[in-house]
Amino acid sequence: MTAMKISAIELYEYDLTYSHGTYVMSKGRSAKQQPSNLVRVITDSGIEGWGEAATLSGNYLPVFAGSTRAALRELAPLLIGQDPRRSTHLQRLMASVLMGQANAKNAFDVACWDIFGKSVDLPIAALIGGVLSTDLPIFEAVPLSSTEESLDYVSKRSAQGIMRYQIKIGDDPVNDAARARAIVKAFPDIFFFVDANAGYTLLEAQIAMRALEDMNLYVEQPCRDLADCAMLRKISGLPIVLDEAILTHADLYRAKYEVNAAAVNIKLGRLGGITPAVAMRNTAQDLGMHFCIEDVWGGDVTAAAVSHVAASAFPENLMHTSFFNDWTNEHVAGYQPRTRNGRGAAPTGPGLGITVDRSLLGAPVASFS
Incomplete structure (x- = not known):
């Protein structure tokens, strides 16, 4: 494969509101909206990938919105210069810096698979x-x-x-x-x-x-x-x-x-x-x-x-x-x-098979290069 490196990463934040009112789980855990994070991973070849990390609540899993957002900022600089198609290597690299924080790692992993699929013109599936x-x-x-x-x-x-x-x-x-x-x-x-x-x-x-x-x-x-x-x-x-x-x-x-x-x-x-x-x-x-x-x-x-x-x-x-x-x-x-x-059904286009409309997101909350 032709050499490829991650040249920049942008982080975006937005709220996801529940479309059916209030989402309620056991023991009083409820919410009308949840914070979410989008990552845009950009390569030196011009291909970009998107991933998402959303949190349900701070008392569902041992993770919360603040920890996910902090972890995204901790991990992003580590990935600059890496080949996004080496998924196992990237998982090991992220684990060497942060134990747990799977929700944040998920966003970067998905974005890199999106890039991999686009680089070979195939859907992730x-x-x-x-x-x-x-x-x-x-x-x-x-x-x-x-x-x-x-x-x-x-x-x-x-x-x-x-x-x-x-x-x-x-x-x-x-x-x-x-x-x-x-x-x-x-x-x-x-x-x-x-x-x-x-x-x-x-x-x-x-x-x-x-x-x-x-x-x-x-x-x-x-x-x-x-x-x-x-x-x-x-x-x-x-x-x-x-x-x-x-x-x-x-x-x-x-x-x-x-x-x-x-x-x-x-x-x-x-x-x-x-x-x-x-x-x-x-x-x-x-x-x-x-x-x-x-x-x-x-x-x-x-x-x-x-x-x-x-x-x-x-x-x-x-x-x-x-x-x-x-x-x-x-x-x-x-x-x-x-x-x-x-x-x-899964989208049939390359990578994730979807196109993120950046005009809906506003400016990134953080950028790394």
């Missing part, structure tokens, strides 16, 4: 296994709210073609079970699962899973600790999917062989980008596990990155994915990719 699916099942989350509000949400979104929903639980286990039961009963032809976002104590999770025992549901991340999730297998046969607790391949093995988890949620921002997400996806496939591919939060750039990882996954192992730009009002790349009738 073609570089990480090839496109195996052009018809991705899309899910949306039903925020924690009253039963009536939840029923109204599903009714409105199902009219737009969404047929898969993650019901947020994790507060009061008895009320959570009653609400989930009412939602499932009202929409017998829709696929539902429940997600506590690690909000339950072990006792609360035991009560909830016993109350849900007779329902055809799986439960995502009932408790934060893997050992607690493993103990729940003694009291319930409901399938468990793990999310927040899975950061490494060792965690993935523990999920299968200690928790007997049916599946795992792979999020680019939790792991550090496309590079580690694809590695974990491939390991999960080898282990015969199912998975969801998504991210912590984001807009058009995040949706595009997620779509490429999902489109190149084994279709038989992919449960579903999410396009976060369906959840948010702001669109920096023309609302692409976009869900249609509850299904999605």
Whole structure:
């Protein structure tokens, strides 16, 4: 390949407002908007790439908006002069300076994959296994709210073609079970699962899973600790999917062989980008596990990155994915990719396959060269 180096990096900040009012998770975690960051990585050949790092809240994962923005500024100078196509090298380089801070690393990793794809005139999906699916099942989350509000949400979104929903639980286990039961009963032809976002104590999770025992549901991340999730297998046969607790391949093995988890949620921002997400996806496939591919939060750039990882996954192992730009009002790349009738596909253009409109962003908040 012709030599290429990163010559400049620009950082942009903007807010993503939730398009359905207030996004509510377990234990009172809620927000109407979330801070997001865009990175523009420019090469000496004139090719540029875009990546995004959005945060859900400071009490969802051990990261918050301020730490992500500080980490972006810490990492950017390190990448100047590097070849953006050496993804594994760049991951090692970033790890040598900052432990963790996967959300910030995610933005740079995605931007570099965008450059790689553009440099060879191929979509990212073609570089990480090839496109195996052009018809991705899309899910949306039903925020924690009253039963009536939840029923109204599903009714409105199902009219737009969404047929898969993650019901947020994790507060009061008895009320959570009653609400989930009412939602499932009202929409017998829709696929539902429940997600506590690690909000339950072990006792609360035991009560909830016993109350849900007779329902055809799986439960995502009932408790934060893997050992607690493993103990729940003694009291319930409901399938468990793990999310927040899975950061490494060792965690993935523990999920299968200690928790007997049916599946795992792979999020680019939790792991550090496309590079580690694809590695974990491939390991999960080898282990015969199912998975969801998504991210912590984001807009058009995040949706595009997620779509490429999902489109190149084994279709038989992919449960579903999410396009976060369906959840948010702001669109920096023309609302692409976009869900249609509850299904999605990765863009077919080179790199991410989308075009960011810089006129919508204003001036960069920081620049490095």
